[in-house]
Amino acid sequence: xxxxRICAVQFKASPDFESNIKRAEVFFRKAxxxxxxxxxxxxxxxxxxxxxxxxxxxxxxxxxxxxxLSKKYKTYSIMGSIIExxxxxxxxxxxxxxxxxxxxxxxxxxxxxxxxxxxxxxxGSKAKVFRTKIGNIGIQICRDLLYPEVTRNLMIKxxxxxxxxxxxxxxxxxxxxxxxxxxxxxxxxxxxTALASARAIESETVFVYINAAGKSSSGTLLGKTQIALPFYxxxxxxxxxxxxxxxxxxxxxxxxxxxKVYKIxxxx
Numbered sequence: 001x002x003x004x005r006i007c008a009v010q011f012k013a014s015p016d017f018e019s020n021i022k023r024a025e026v027f028f029r030k031a032x033x034x035x036x037x038x039x040x041x042x043x044x045x046x047x048x049x050x051x052x053x054x055x056x057x058x059x060x061x062x063x064x065x066x067x068x069l070s071k072k073y074k075t076y077s078i079m080g081s082i083i084e085x086x087x088x089x090x091x092x093x094x095x096x097x098x099x100x101x102x103x104x105x106x107x108x109x110x111x112x113x114x115x116x117x118x119x120x121x122x123x124g125s126k127a128k129v130f131r132t133k134i135g136n137i138g139i140q141i142c143r144d145l146l147y148p149e150v151t152r153n154l155m156i157k158x159x160x161x162x163x164x165x166x167x168x169x170x171x172x173x174x175x176x177x178x179x180x181x182x183x184x185x186x187x188x189x190x191x192x193t194a195l196a197s198a199r200a201i202e203s204e205t206v207f208v209y210i211n212a213a214g215k216s217s218s219g220t221l222l223g224k225t226q227i228a229l230p231f232y233x234x235x236x237x238x239x240x241x242x243x244x245x246x247x248x249x250x251x252x253x254x255x256x257x258x259x260k261v262y263k264i265x266x267x268x
Contacts, residue, residue: 001243004042004134004161005249009209010225011080012214012243013167015048017058021065029246032073034247037134042079042212042225043142045191049216050083055069059084062093063103071101076134079107079142079260081141089122095138095167096130105132110150116174116218127153135160135252138205142166143194145209148202152172155203155265161257162199166211168192170241172219192224194235197233203264204230204258206250213243230258 014020022233024041029038044050046062059082062183070077081094092109108124111118127150130137138161140152145164155163170188171180179189192209200207207228212221223241227248228234259265 002134003041003249003251004038005034005036005247006161006208006227007034007036007075007247008210008227009041009247010213010223010227010238010242010244010246011042011045011212013045013048013212013216014101014214017049017218020046021062022047022099024065025069028073028075030071030146030245031247036075036136036247038076038078040078040163040208040210041211042164043081043094043165044083045080045165045167045212046082049167049218051090053085054085054090056085056259058082059093066095066097067101067103070099072099074099076132076137078163078165080140083121091124091168092118092121092141092197093124094141096137096139097134109140109144110136110145111147113143113174115176115195127157129154129157129159138162140164142168145199146191148199148263151175151199151203151205151207153170153206159203160207160252161206161208161250162203163208163210166192166209167216168224169216169219170222174218181205189222192222193234195225195227195228196226200228200256201230201233202264204255204262206230206252206255211241215239230254230262
């Protein structure tokens with residue numbers, strides 16, 4: 001199995017779509033300079049969060065530009081996620097591009113936040129793995145992290161590496177009062193680091209968690225973008241909610257070795 005050079009972008013949230021789409025190239029350029037095989041951005045990073053209004057030109061333009069940038073910098077890319085209307089339904093959807101700018105497929109978020117996006121978005125239903133020259137890639141989005149069966153399904157389908165673009169807040173108006181005020185009133189939430197490590201180990205995959213930075217209209221972003229491996233758990237992390245990147249080379253042979261040692265994918 002090959003080594004893969006990953007660029008995880010902790011992008012600062014902004015409601016200015018045009019500015020965001022232009023700034024995305026700054027990170028593509030860095031990824032290209034560092035000869036990264038793949039770059040991934042956070043959930044809904046191009047719009048800085050969920051919006052009540054919908055412009056069909058936004059997802060169309062986003063895909064066109066990501067296709068161009070992937071081809072220009074010769075790198076695979078995961079376009080975080082975007083809200084898109086398909087066959088009359090709205091989805092929170094992530095796209096995977098190859099180094100020639102071709103869309104290899106997409107993933108629709110399964111587990112929606114019911115107090116916000118669940119009110120007007122439709123949930124996806126299938127975990128997908130995309131077989132590429134740089135490895136078998138699985139994608140899940142944000143709240144999917146809380147559900148181990150999502151990552152397990154990706155493991156069973158043969159994923160070597162799982163990307164989880166997110167827009168996870170430390171506090172948000174869309175979260176339960178108990179969460180915001182009883183358990184995390186005076187401290188930052190802990191789930192992300194614990195679960196990223198757990199998913200890598202229990203699903204025998206490289207797990208890349210990519211969160212947004214700064215603030216949004218609904219709350220303060222948590223940050224904590226990180227890369228986790230089988231055996232070790234988290235090996236690289238941004239322990240803040242400021243904009244930044246992680247560039248790390250990972251040998252996917254660790255996935256094969258984990259399967260030999262753990263044998264978790266085999267039913268008892």
